[in-house]
Amino acid sequence: MNDRPPAKDYLVDLLDRYWFAPPVALWRAVELRTAAEETYPRPLLDLGCGDGLIAGALFGPGGVDVGLDPWAEQVRRAARSGVYRWVQQADGHRMPYADGSFATVFSNSVLEHIPDPLPVLQEAGRVLRPGGRFIFTVPSDAFRALLHGYRVRWERGDPEGAERYAAGVDARLAHYHYHTPDEWADLLARAGMRLERARYYIPEPVERLWDRMNGRYGIDRWSPWRALASPHLRSLGYQRLLRRWVVARLGQAWRPYYEMDVPPGQKGGGLLIVAQKGGAS
Template sequence: MTNAELLKTFVAAYPAQPATAYWRAIEIGAIASHGLPEGLGLDLGCGDGILTDILLSATGPRQLVGIDPDPFEVEAARKFSFYQRLHVAPGDSIPEADASFDFVLSNSVLEHIPHLSPTIAEAARVLRPGGKFLFTVPAPPFRDNLSGPILPSVSRAQYLETLDRRIAHFNYLSGDQWKALAEAHGMRIDACLGYFDKPQTRRWETLSRMTGGLFYSVFGQKQRPIEIQRSLGLRALQNRARTPQVFANALSSLVDLGAPVDAHQDHWIESDTASCLLVTGRKL
């Protein structure tokens, strides 16, 4: 499945979140290009399960256990049969036995956790020896690749602080930092693969300004995007049905303008310029 095809699928799933659909198409394309390990996996930060369902349509079926601290998201994920079990719990307290999993998948989750070490320790604990992990995360160049504020009265530092608060980003680790964190918990990094270039980052930024950023401002910069979506009924609608594909296809063409999601379909980009990393490795 190409990134362009993934975009159409994500737009159908997230019609009110074009910026999210755009980012996820590139991200899930990166994971699908790499491939998922076989065996039983832990979906760390599973959310409502929609993203994982789309991922598995690209990689092939897997059996998973899902964990997420949000009870509303976990309840929505129960409709997916690939979850053997679902837990409402934080990542630093996984209610599963030691060495239970063949792999751990965490997609765009770890950047939302202020103190990462306990969560990485738990991921290591539940992995069997030789078990693999795949983490997708924003990297330090993400902030550099953004175009920044539109208004001259807003400094770049203010803009980045507000953006990080809105999208709840608490960390941007480099490859070396991921290596040190993994080694501290008995794991080894195999690769830090770059995706999401500067034009794509800025395309996401533009889409985000017009949707999530606008709503965040209108609601006084006090509610998280997911809370705003729930208050407007968008989250419930998203979990009930997808947009007809003919409309999603038309919208995806607009979303993709200027910085195609498939620009790097067949290769990774330099990790020191990439806005995001696919961090892969294994438990020793």
């Protein structure tokens, strides 16, 4: 069986799914283009699955064995998504599975929201088979310094303003840490796993665009777009046109950003980590 997700246009797919929040679609499209280069042997656990939208884009209907999330509303949505064979409300600190239940644990944009990720890494290691892989994405150690708002303040000689800006983003997104690949390697070793690969994605121009567009599309504050895209106005019907406009217009305008890789030797704002259980370092 081929365990690699299908090669597809994640930009168009995610603009369609997240039409109401286009910068979220951009970040996640680049993230999934990166994640799609890995293989995901089953049984597959999606740790912190949220509503299942991301796993649905990556693995397709029925593509994941188990989804786990502590948030009841998200668990209900994930169960309705048709992506998982089984969805469970539980916490990553105490997963209700026997040792060695899974060949792969996938976790997208979750660990940065957990103040001390070590116990969750240990649980992921416990539920993996020997030789199984834990594949996760997190914002990287370069995330804060690549924010557009951080860079402009830094470049005009205002390091305190840059720091305040980044701290505001941390608080809004509930990010608790930004580890380097070496720091992840240490944490993983303490959880019985070996870092196999760490790949930066989201190069500087993409992160700067994402940060500016969060303002324009009202992800972090009120905007006309946010009002137009409100779920309360869904019954008026015009949102179908907005959705089509987003996919057609931004699918073209943002394509060069979607296709951009992090230049060799540089860092990006996102980090994909692949770790193996029990691999010798």
